[in-house]
Amino acid sequence: MNTEINAKEDFKGYSEPALSLLKNYGVRVWSEIEADTDRGRFEGLVLPRSETLPGDHIVLKLSTGYNVGLNVAGIRSIEVKGYKKALYKIPEKEFPFDPEKPKVTLLGTGGTIASRLDYRTGAVIPAFSPGELFGAVPELADICNMKTIKLFGVFSENIGPEHWKATAEAIGKEIEAGVDGIIVGHGTDTMHHTAAALSFMVQDPPVPIVMVGSQRSSDRPSSDAALNLMDAAYAASKGDIAEVTVCMFGPTSDQYDLLHRGTRVRKMHSSYRSTFRTIGERPLAMVERDKISYLTTEYKKRRNDRKVTIDTAFDDRVAIVYYYPNMKPDIIDSLVENGYKGIVIAGTGLGHVNKPLYPSLKKAVEAGVHVYMTVQTLWGYVQMFVYDTGRDIMNLGVVPADNMLPEAAYVKLGWALGHSDDPDEVREIMMTPISHEITRREPIDGYLIMQGGLPEMDGFMKRYKR
Amino acid sequence: MKDQEYTALPPHLLREGKDADSSIDWRKLGFKSGLEIHQQLLTEKKLFCRCPAGIYGKEGEHDAEVLRHMRPTLSELGEYDGTALMEFRTRKQILYLLNQESVCTYEMDDTPPFLINQKALDIAVEIALMLNCNLVGELHVMRKQYLDGSIPTGFQRTAIVGTDGYINLRGRRLTILQLALEEDSCRELADEGHTITFMTDRLSMPLVEVVTGPELQCPSEVAEACELIGRLLRSTGKVRRGAGATRQDVNVSIKGGTRIEIKGVPSVRLIPRLVRKEALRQKALLEIRNRLWQKDLDPKGSARTDLVDHILTNTQSTVIRNALQRGHRVGAIRLRNMGNILSSKTVGGRTLADEVSGRVRVVACLDEPPYLIHRGTQGQNALSNREWRSIRKRLRAKAEDTVAIVWGPEEDVRIALEEIELRLLEASLGIPPETRQVLPDGLNDFERILPGPDRMYPDTDSPPVPVSDNRIAEARKQLPSHPLKRERRYLELGMPRHQTYFLAISPLHTVFDEAVTRGFSPKMAARLLVEERISLRRKGVNISLIPEDFYLDILDGLDKELFYREGTRRVIKAGAERSLSMEKPEKSTKKDKKKDQPEIDIKHILKELNFEPLKGEQLNTAVEKIMNTTDLPETKDPEAQKRYFMGAVMYRLAGRVCGETVSRIVEKTLRG
Ligand SMILES: [Zn+2]
Secondary structure, eight states: OHHHHHHHHHTTTOOTBHHHHHHHTTOOTTEEEEEEETTEEEEEEEOOOOTTSOBTEEEEEOTTSOEEEEEGGGEEEEEEEEEOOOOOOOOOOOOOOOTTSOEEEEEEOSOOSEEEEOTTTOOEEEEOSHHHHHHHOGGGGGTOEEEEEEOOOOOGGGOOHHHHHHHHHHHHHHHHHTOSEEEEEOOSTTHHHHHHHHHHHEESOSSOEEEEOOSSOTTSTTOSHHHHHHHHHHHHHHOOBOSEEEEEESSSSSSOEEEEETTTEEEOSSSOTTOEEEOSSOOSEEEETTEEEESOSOSOBOOSSOOOEEOOOOOOOEEEEEOOTTOOTHHHHHHHHTTOOEEEEEEBTTTBOOGGGHHHHHHHHHTTOEEEEEETTOSSOOOTTSSHHHHHHHHTTOEEOTTOOHHHHHHHHHHHHTTOOOHHHHHHHHHSOSSSSSOSOOOTTSOOOOOTTSGGGTTHHHHHOO | OOTTTOOSSOHHHHHHHHHHHTTOOHHHHTOEEEEEEEEEBOOSBOSSSSOBSSOOOOTTOOSEEEEEOOOOOOOTTSOOOHHHHHHHHTTOEEEEEEOTTTOOTTTTTSSOOOSOOHHHHHHHHHHHHHTTOEEOSEEOOEEEEOOSSSSTTSEEEEEEEEEEEEEEETTEEEEEEEEEEEEOOOEEEEEETTEEEEEOTTTTOEEEEEEEOSOBOSHHHHHHHHHHHHHHHHTTSOBOOSTTTEEEEEEEEOTTSOOEEEEEEOOGGGHHHHHHHHHHHHHHHHHHHHHHHHSOOOOTTOOEEEEOGGGGTTOOOHHHHHHHHTTOEEEEEEETTOTTGGGOBOSTTOBHHHHHHHHHHHHSOOOSTTSOEETTOOGGGOOOHHHHHHHHHHTTOOTTOEEEEEEESHHHHHHHHHHHHHHHHHHTTOOOOEEEEEOTTSOEEEEEEOOOSTTEEEOTTSOOEEOOHHHHHHHHHHOOOOHHHHHHHHHHTTOOHHHHHHHHHSTTHHHHHHHHHTTOOHHHHHIIIIIIHHHHHHTTOOOTTOOHHHHHHHHHHHHTTSSOGGGHHHHHHHHHHHHHHHHOGGGOOSSOHHHHSOOOOHHHHHHHTTOOOOOHHHHHHHHHHHHHHSOOOSOOOHHHHHHHHHHHHHHHHTTTSOHHHHHHHHHHHHHO
C-alpha cells in the first residue's frame, strides 16, 4: 500500500508517454537530471506535472528558478544526478494572547485567506492555525485574540446545505462559549449563498458574524487577503453590527472594506477585487484597519448576552429557474417530475415568463410545488399587478417575492420548506423578512451603477481611485 | 576581414570604450560583467491581454488612478527575503495612473491573464534561434516577484523560450544564458516620500530579456556586447525602436566584491563610463572595508541614537531649519570608533556618506537631499562646531566615534537611523549586494537590495504552451542573416560605414540585396533605403507600411528616368500616405480592401505629383523660361549666381529633371 502511494508521489501528475520515459531512466519527481534532447541539453529538477495536462512533456525547474517543459519525443537520454525532495511547512509563531483584547473565532470552510507559497511547485499552502495566521498576518495580534476551527476544506462551489448547517451550529457553540465575534473564512464564488443561509439559520446573534475571503490569492504581493482579514477581524471584534455580514474590498484600490448584509450581498464580477456589492440597499459600514464607519443606523446592535437562535432545518429540493425567451414548459415539468418542492424563478422585468409556461406552472402549483417569482434584473421589486401577464401568472399560484435576490430566495425557500409543507405557512415564512431579504423601501441611492465614458464620470476615477 | 579585427562598435563608441578601458589592469582587478538586455517586441497587442501595445499616454492626462500596497509573501523558510522586508519597511503607497485606451482590468490585476500573445511568442522563438539557444519543448509562464510596485500584480509574468545560446564576440563565444519572453513593467513617474507614482501604459507590453554570461572582461567589451546584441535583435525588424524600447541592466563585480546590478541603462553610449566607475566604486568600498578592519569596531547593537532637534532650534543649516519649520524631527546616531569613515572617497567626488544617504533615502522614504549630514558636510547645510559638540555630548561620543544626523517624520527618522547603522556595518563586511540606478553622469545610486533567488514561482493562471517543431521551422525561415556578416559584405562593395551600419540592421536589407542583384547601383539603393528613409522618419512621416516592392519600383523608376533623384523623397512620402490610407479601416467595407483599392502604383503616384520627365529641347526651354522670369541675384560671383538659379529651377522642376543636366544648362545659359 505504502509503496503504491510512493509510486504515485514519485510520478505525480505524469501520464503516458512521460510516465514510461521517467521509469525507464529511473527518474522520479524531485530527481535532479541532465537531459540530452534534440533541442540541446537541459539540467534541472523534475517537478510534478498538473494532472490535467497531457503526458507529452516533463517539467523541469532550472537553477534560475524558471520552469520549462521538455518534449518526451525529443529526449535522447537522461542522466540522474541526485534527488532533492522539498518538504514544506508554514512557520508557526505563537499567536500572542492579550487579556485586554476581544476574543474572535475564525471558522474555516475551505477558502484560503492566508497562505504561504511553495516557490518550487507554486502550490499554495494554507495558513490556518492561529500560529500560522500570525506568521502570515502578524497585524492580527494588534486587533484581537484569535482561535481557529477548521470545519471542512471544500472549494466554494462545492458548499451546500450540509455545510451551512454545520457552520451555523459551530457559530452557535462559539457564541455560547463567549466569543466577542466570529469570522467565517469562505471562498468567494458562493459566499453570498452561504451568507444568506447563515442569516436565516443564525437568528439574533449577540455578536458580529463576518464572512471573509479573497479575490487575489494571498501568495500574491498585491493580494486583498491580508487587508480583508484584518478588516474582518476588526469588524468582528470591535464592530457593533451583530448580523451576518460579508467583509470584502470596497474599491479596487487598497483603501477600505465594505460590510454587506448577508441577504443583500452579491458577487457581481468574476475577478474584480471589489466584486461584492449590496443590492437595493446601502452597505452597512466601511471598515479600515483601525476604524469602522457606519453607513446606516438600521442594524441589530451587539449585545452582552449569549442568546442566539440556531435553526438549521432545510429541504434541498429547491431550484432556481433563470427564465429566457422561448423557454419550453418541459423545464418546469421535469423539475416537478423529479420531485422538486420549490422553484424560484428569476423572471424578466417586473417578474414575467412566457405564456407557454403557464399550464406547466399551474400543474406544478397543483402538485404542491411552491413557486416564487424574483427578478433577473437583481435591482428592483417584483410587481405583477402592472401588466395583465403578471396577474395571469399570479393567478396560477406563483408568489411574487418582492425584492428578494434570486439566490437569497432560493436559500430561504429551502429553509422555509424545512419548516413546513403547507403553502400558506411557507408563504408566511417566505414573505416575513428575517434579515432585510425583503425591504419595505428602496433607498434612492440603492441602485447606483455608474457608466464609464459619460461626461459626468470624467475625473471621478481619478479623484476617488475606484 | 577577420572576426578579431571587426567590431560592432560604431566609431564614437569605440573612442569612449578605449577611454574607459585605459590605465586599469582589468584582469588583475578581477573584473567580470554580464548583461540583461530588455527589448520590446513589435506586436499590435500586449502579451497577456488584448490592449494595444505602444500607445503612450501624456503625463497629467490620465483617466483614472488606483492605489495599492505590496505585501511581502513568506518565502520557503517562512522568512521574508531581504528585498521584501526592506520594501515593506518603506510603507509605500503605490499610485497607478491609467489611461482608458492603453490599459484594461488585466493590467490592474482585476482580471486573470488571457492566453499568451502568439505573435510575440513567434518573434521570441526567432530571436532565440538567432542567439543559438536551445529551445524549450514547452513554455511555462512563471511569476517573478517585484514588490517595488512596478507591476500591479506584484509579479512579472515571464517564460523561458531558450537557454544556453551564444554569440560570437571578439573572436570567442559569449554565452547567452537564457532568453525569456515577458511583460513590461510600469514607467515610474515620481518617488517622493511615501508615495511612488507609476504610469501604466507600457505595462504588459511584450519584451524579450537576453541574459549573457558574466564573461565580459573590460568596459569597452560590455558596450560592444550590448551594441551587438541590440543590432541582432533589431535586424529581425520585429522589435520596437525609440526611447525606452531597449533597456539594459549591467551586472558588475570585481575580485573580492559582490555582484552589483545597475538597472535600466538607457543607452549603450553610457555603458563604458558607467561600468568603469562602478568597478572603481567597488574597489574603493573594498579599501574602505580594509581600513575599517584596522579599527576596533563594536558589534551591532552598540549604536546610540537620539532625537536632537532641540539642540538645533537656532541652526544655520538650511535644510535642518526648513525641516524643523515643517515640524519634522532630527535624529542623530553615534557609531563607535568609525572615525571620519563617512568622508572616505569612493568615486567621482563621492564619499561613503553618499552610499549611506542613498539607502536612507529609499528605505526610510526621506526626500530632502542631502538626506544625511555628518562632520564632513560642507556648505549651507553644515552644522556649526558648537552644534556638533552638543550633539556629540548628548550621544556620549568619544573623539574616534562617528556621528551623523537625519531629519523627517519621527517614524521615518527612526528607520533611517537603524538603516545607517546597518549600512555602516555592511561597509565593514565589503560591498552589499544591491540593485543600483544609473545617474546621468555615469555614476549610480542605490535603488534596492538585490533580490534573493526565491522570487520565482509558476503562474497557475496560464497553461503551458508547447513550442512545436513546426513553429520553430517557421521561425527559422524568417531568420535574417547575421547583420555583421552582412555589413562586412556591404563594406566590401565599397559602401561607406555610415550606410552599411544602418543597412545591415535594417529589415530592408533584403530589398537592398535584391536591388543589387537586379543590377541597380548599390550607392543609389543605399541612399534610398537608408538616408532618404531616415530623413523622412525624422520629419515624422510614417513610412512603416510602405510595401517593400515599392522601393524596387522607385529604383526602377530612377533607372528608367521616369523621374529624377531630387524627387525621391516626395515619391516615398506619397507612397507612405497612400499605404496609410489603404490601411485605414473606415475605407474597407466588408469587401476585401485589396480588391477594390489600387495597389501602390509608382506610375500613378508620379502622375499625381506631376513628375513628367523633361528632356532635350523641352528641358532647355523650361530652364530658360524659369531663369528669365527669376529676378537677378545681387551677387556677381559666377558660382553663387549659378547656385541661385539652380535653386530656382530645381524648386520648380525637382523630380522631373536630372540635376546634372540642369546644372549644365544653367551654366551654359549664364555664360551665353
Ligand atoms: Zn489590457
